[in-house]
Every structure is written in structure tokens, then in C-alpha cells.
Amino acid sequence: MSERKVFEDSVTPLPAQEGLTHNGLMVNAAAPEHRDQNMTLLFSLAIPPEAQKRLEESVARGKVIPLDDLNRDYSPDAADVEKLVDWLKSEGYEIKQVSPDSTSVYARASVDKIEQSLGVNMVRVTKDGLTYTAAQNAPSLPAEVGQGVHAIIGLQPFRQAHKHSRKCVPRDGNRVSLAAGAVETPSPSPNIQNEPPYLVNEVRKAYGADGLPVTGKGQTIAILIDNFPADADLKAFWQRNNLPTDTSRIERVNVKGGPLAPPEGEETLDVQWSSGIAPDAKVRVYASGSLRFVDLDLALDRIIADLPGRPGMRQLSISLGLGETFMGGPQGEVAVQHQKFLRLAAAGVNVFVSSGDAGSNPDVTGHGTGSVSQAEYESSDPTVIGVGGTTLTLTSGGDIASETGWTGSGGGTSIFFSRPSWQTGQGVPPGGMRLVPDVSLAADPDKGAFIVLNGNVMQIGGTSWSAPVWAGFCALINEARAKANKPPLPFLNPLLYPLMGTSCFRDIKAGNNGAFDAGPGYDMITGIGVPNVKELIQALT
Known part of the structure; x- marks a missing residue:
């Protein structure tokens, strides 16, 4: 048998025997009818190591690389792509798409063909009542074919990201009535200003974003x-x-083109609040169709592919994540998405990712407490801005009564990524690994946001609220830079950390999320603090 390259980090191993696993999965043999099912896989190709190192260094210095240069100088070897595509076709795969930057080959085949060609044993795995066909062991490719490949994604569809929002009915019915002409007009309810669920203008004022001469005009928030x-x-x-x-x-991109589920809250929060903060910006929603990693990767590739035609799309909000210990090894999905986030950062797109809603010890659901303190990926990626959460209380006049670190705010130390050179300053503990989050904003659902979902007023929170609001703020800053005849923002984190302790940020010094306490300077609940947008605009323009 010819030598094969095994991709250990592309799956989390399942036990050889059938039955219940230690982490609550049920494993059974695949029946003959399951082998006729088709699956789409991502074969991810790495850019050369020296090129990746140069790109990482450029992003850390705040440099923006022109898109033509990115595709010319930071792409996989064309011969490796060609060998992979030819082999997949010879094995009976249908090539669905090759990304414009050649880092992603999406190919579709039957479970039976996948099992034979990749050397995997496909089984049935039940998680949370849903059953999936999945690989029991790590896939492999002929060594020559797999030379440029660093991961094969999609073989375990039961592993998915989770959303970072929690919703409830407004306390004492505050603001549950919609204004005349809205979806419905139930009986009158209290309308107590500066009490949850908070409205857009109240949050703008809390963070110094009210009364500004910018509205996001010319910008697109993805x-x-x-x-x-x-x-x-x-x-x-x-x-x-x-x-x-x-x-x-509002622009809609159905990435796969298939049917989509009805709204359930997260998408509504993201669009309503990003568009509320930056009311003249376009909001471009990329609907992945599911939270399976192969579908999220396809959406990220679409975003990257769309950049040349959308120069104002300089901010992206993602309110998803999964504890790093559940992600597999560092050369699997984490490496695949890191390559995409690195590319976005190099192109001048700032990606705001919610840090999580289960504090310092998120379990596999992201909403319960586990035994291990860990950061969540994607917020732990060093080329995104990880956004934590606070508990915001306003006075009757709309000033800050108090703001503390929210107990659910995700935070911790990455097990995958080294400490970036820019992550320094007061409060940053000694160590060599990436810390999460970077910044924060209101997130506590008990002091949550106003949204309208399926015609009803809901109160919602989680770091899924703080991330799209930060993306909206970024659109305001980018418009201000355009007015000042400056280029769009480069990767923000190298610019933000030196502003810690200045009037650009309010330091959050109280609160805890389990393992960590808020305190002076940086902490693993609120990062470097919450913004004063007016001061940030002045500092960054």
C-alpha cells in the first residue's frame, strides 16, 4: 500500500465499539442506505509556511495587503491544487467549488466513496436527539496528493458552532407594545426610558456614540x-x-442556495442592532444554512471572494463559537478558519467575534458550565477582535449608573495561539498564549437589548449583542476616516491596546466570570474595557 498522509486533527476520535461515549454521544453502525447519502467536504490547502509567517507579521504591524497581492503572493502552490482536484475526480467526487484564492476545494461524494477513498470508517452518531453520518477515525490521502492539504473538514457534522445569545420576556412588560403601524399593537405597556430592554439611542449614549456626524454611510457590515x-x-x-x-x-446572500430555517433570534439581533448603530450602512447577511463547520467555512470563503467588489465591507460580525477543547487539534478546523481570518485581517476587514455566554468554563453546548476553564474559538483567533460582555445599568437620565463584568462573559487563555506582540499593557498577565477577550460591551440578558422577533418584543443578551454593536461602531469609525481622507482601518487590535487607560476606553473593574475577576487594566472578562466612540474616532482619525 502506498504511503498516506493522515489528518489526525480533522476529527475527534470516536471509540471503536458501538454505544454511549464518555461525552454523551451515541455511536451505531451505518446501515447500507446511509452509504448512498452524499456529503460535501472541504479539502483545505495551506499557504507556504514562509508566506504565512510574513502575512502574520504584516497583520500584527497593522499593514493592509492589496487584494491582488494577497492572491498572488499568499496562495497555495498551484500544482498541489491541481493534483488534489485531479485525484478527487478520479475517485468519483464532484468538485463543487474551488475558492478564488485556491485555499479551499469543496467536493461532494457518497458516504461509500468517502469511506473507501479517505480510509475512514463511517458510523452513525446521535447528539442532542439528531443522528449524523460521521467518520470514526482520522482521514488520509495518498502522500503525494495530500502534500499541500492541511485539513479535511466536514467528516463529523455533529460537531458544530453554537450561538451566543439568550432571550427572555421584558421584565414587568416594559416596552412590549409596538408603536402604531408596526407588526402588531398589543395593549399599552410601560415605556420606562433607560430601563431594559434598552433601545439603540440609549446604548449609543452609554458609549459616546450619540450626536456624532457619522452614520456608517459608504460602509457595509457583514x-x-x-x-x-x-x-x-x-x-x-x-x-x-x-x-x-x-x-x-439589507443584502441577503444564501451561501448554499438551499432552504433556510425561520428566524429564531440570533440573526435578528445581529441585523437589527448593527443596522441601528450605523443606520446608513448596508448590512450584508451571509446565511450559511447550518452551523456545521464546512458550511461556515464556505460562507467565509464567499465573504473573501466578495471583497473586490465591495470596498466598503470592512467589518464582519460573528456571534458563534465552541470551546477550544472541543475543536480537535490545532491543524484541523482551527487552522482552516485561522487562515481565512488572517486573510480577512490582511485585507483590512475587522472581524468582531463574541467571546461566549458561559463564563470561564463553557461546556460543549456553550450555555452550561463545564469542568475545564477555556477560551472559545473563533474569538481566540489572534486575527479577530474578541468581544466580551458587561452588565450595564443606566440612570433615569441615561448616564452610567454602573457597569461590571458580566458573569457569562467568555474569557480565558488559548491553548492554540501564541501571545500576539500587541497584547500588552496594564493587567495583562505573564505568559506566552493569546488571551480573550480584547474589548467588551453590554451583554447581560437581564439588562438586555430590545428586538422584535416574529412580531413580538423580546429582551435579548449575550455577547451576541456586543459583537454586532462593535461592528456598527467600526463602521462609524471607518466613515469618519473616509471623511478625513484616511484609508479604512487596518486590523484594530494593534491600534486599540495602546489606548487602554486613555479616554477612549472605560475600564471595568468589578465582576467575575468564574475563574477570572475584573480589575484595573486588562482582564479576561472585559478585555481592555468598553469604548467611548467619540474619543476613539478622534484617536483613530
């Missing part, structure tokens, strides 16, 4: 999520917040 919000809900939200109700500024 949202990565699995489905789309409803137009009627968007209009009702905008109307209640006295915002323009033109739905043409």
Missing part, C-alpha cells in the same frame, strides 16, 4: 449566521427606534 431575519421584524424594530425603515440596505 454578518455571518445561518439564516435571515424577517423584513417585518426589521421594520418594526427600526420604527420603534426612530430609524429609517428602508429594507433595501
Whole structure:
């Protein structure tokens, strides 16, 4: 048998025997009918190590690389791509797509062909009541074919990212009535200003973003999520917040083109609040169709491919994650997405990722407490801005009564990524690994945000609220830079950390998320603090 390259980190090993696993999965043999099912896999190719090192260094210095240069100088070897594609076709795969930068080959085949060609044993795995066909062991390729490949993604569809939002009914019915002309008009309810669920103008004021001469004009905010919000809900939200109700500024991209689930809250929060903070920006929603990693990777590739035609798309919000210990090894999905985030950062796109809603010890669901303190990926990637959460309380006049670290705010030390050169300053503990989060914003669902979902007012929170608001703030800053005849922002983190302790950030010094306490300077609940947008604009323009 010819030598083969094994991709150990592309799966999490399952036990050889059938039955219940230690982490609650049920494993059974695959029946003959399951072998006729088709699966789409991602064969991810790495850029040469020396090129990746140069790109990492450029991003850490805040350098933006022109898109043509990115594709010319930071792509895999063309011969490696050709060998892989030819081999896949010879094995009976249908090539669905090769990304423009050649880092991703998406190929579709039957379970039976996948099992034979990749040397895997396909079984049935039940998780949370749903059953998937999945690989029991690590895949492999002929060594020559797999030379440029660093991961094969999609073989274990039961492993998925989770959303970072929690919703509830507003306490004492505050603001549950919608204004006349909205989706519905239930009986009158209290409308207590500066009490949850907070409206857009109240949050803007809390973070120094009210009364500014910028509205996000000329900017596009990208949202990565699995489905789309409803137009009627968007209009009702905008109307209640006295915002323009033109739905043409919301662009929808159904990445796979198939049917999508109805709105359930996350997509609605992301779009309503990013568009509320930057009301003249376009919001471009990339609906992945599911939270399977292969589908999220396809969406990220689509975002990257769209950049040449959308120069204003300089901010991306992602409210998803999974504890690093559940991600497999460092050369699997983490390496695949890191390569995409690195490319986005190098192109001048700032990616804001929620840090999590289960504090310092998230379990596999992301909403319960586990036994291990860990950061969540994607927020732990050193080329994104990890956004933590606070508990925000306002006075009756809209000033800050108190703001503390939210107990659910995700944070911790990465097991995958080294400490970036820019992650320094007061409060940053000694050590050599990446810390999460970088910044923070209101997130506590008990002091949550106003949204309209399926015609009803809901109160919602989680770091899924703080990430899209930060993306909206980024759009405001980029518009201000354009007005000042400056180029769009480069990767933000090298610019933000030196501003810790200045008027650009309010330090959050109280609160804990389990393993960590908030305190002076940096902490693993709120990062370097919450922004004063007016001061940030002045500092960054």
C-alpha cells in the first residue's frame, strides 16, 4: 500500500465499539442506505509556511495587503491544487467549488466513496436527539496528493458552532407594545426610558456614540449566521427606534442556495442592532444554512471572494463559537478558519467575534458550565477582535449608573495561539498564549437589548449583542476616516491596546466570570474595557 498522509486533527476520535461515549454521544453502525447519502467536504490547502509567517507579521504591524497581492503572493502552490482536484475526480467526487484564492476545494461524494477513498470508517452518531453520518477515525490521502492539504473538514457534522445569545420576556412588560403601524399593537405597556430592554439611542449614549456626524454611510457590515431575519421584524424594530425603515440596505446572500430555517433570534439581533448603530450602512447577511463547520467555512470563503467588489465591507460580525477543547487539534478546523481570518485581517476587514455566554468554563453546548476553564474559538483567533460582555445599568437620565463584568462573559487563555506582540499593557498577565477577550460591551440578558422577533418584543443578551454593536461602531469609525481622507482601518487590535487607560476606553473593574475577576487594566472578562466612540474616532482619525 502506498504511503498516506493522515489528518489526525480533522476529527475527534470516536471509540471503536458501538454505544454511549464518555461525552454523551451515541455511536451505531451505518446501515447500507446511509452509504448512498452524499456529503460535501472541504479539502483545505495551506499557504507556504514562509508566506504565512510574513502575512502574520504584516497583520500584527497593522499593514493592509492589496487584494491582488494577497492572491498572488499568499496562495497555495498551484500544482498541489491541481493534483488534489485531479485525484478527487478520479475517485468519483464532484468538485463543487474551488475558492478564488485556491485555499479551499469543496467536493461532494457518497458516504461509500468517502469511506473507501479517505480510509475512514463511517458510523452513525446521535447528539442532542439528531443522528449524523460521521467518520470514526482520522482521514488520509495518498502522500503525494495530500502534500499541500492541511485539513479535511466536514467528516463529523455533529460537531458544530453554537450561538451566543439568550432571550427572555421584558421584565414587568416594559416596552412590549409596538408603536402604531408596526407588526402588531398589543395593549399599552410601560415605556420606562433607560430601563431594559434598552433601545439603540440609549446604548449609543452609554458609549459616546450619540450626536456624532457619522452614520456608517459608504460602509457595509457583514454578518455571518445561518439564516435571515424577517423584513417585518426589521421594520418594526427600526420604527420603534426612530430609524429609517428602508429594507433595501439589507443584502441577503444564501451561501448554499438551499432552504433556510425561520428566524429564531440570533440573526435578528445581529441585523437589527448593527443596522441601528450605523443606520446608513448596508448590512450584508451571509446565511450559511447550518452551523456545521464546512458550511461556515464556505460562507467565509464567499465573504473573501466578495471583497473586490465591495470596498466598503470592512467589518464582519460573528456571534458563534465552541470551546477550544472541543475543536480537535490545532491543524484541523482551527487552522482552516485561522487562515481565512488572517486573510480577512490582511485585507483590512475587522472581524468582531463574541467571546461566549458561559463564563470561564463553557461546556460543549456553550450555555452550561463545564469542568475545564477555556477560551472559545473563533474569538481566540489572534486575527479577530474578541468581544466580551458587561452588565450595564443606566440612570433615569441615561448616564452610567454602573457597569461590571458580566458573569457569562467568555474569557480565558488559548491553548492554540501564541501571545500576539500587541497584547500588552496594564493587567495583562505573564505568559506566552493569546488571551480573550480584547474589548467588551453590554451583554447581560437581564439588562438586555430590545428586538422584535416574529412580531413580538423580546429582551435579548449575550455577547451576541456586543459583537454586532462593535461592528456598527467600526463602521462609524471607518466613515469618519473616509471623511478625513484616511484609508479604512487596518486590523484594530494593534491600534486599540495602546489606548487602554486613555479616554477612549472605560475600564471595568468589578465582576467575575468564574475563574477570572475584573480589575484595573486588562482582564479576561472585559478585555481592555468598553469604548467611548467619540474619543476613539478622534484617536483613530
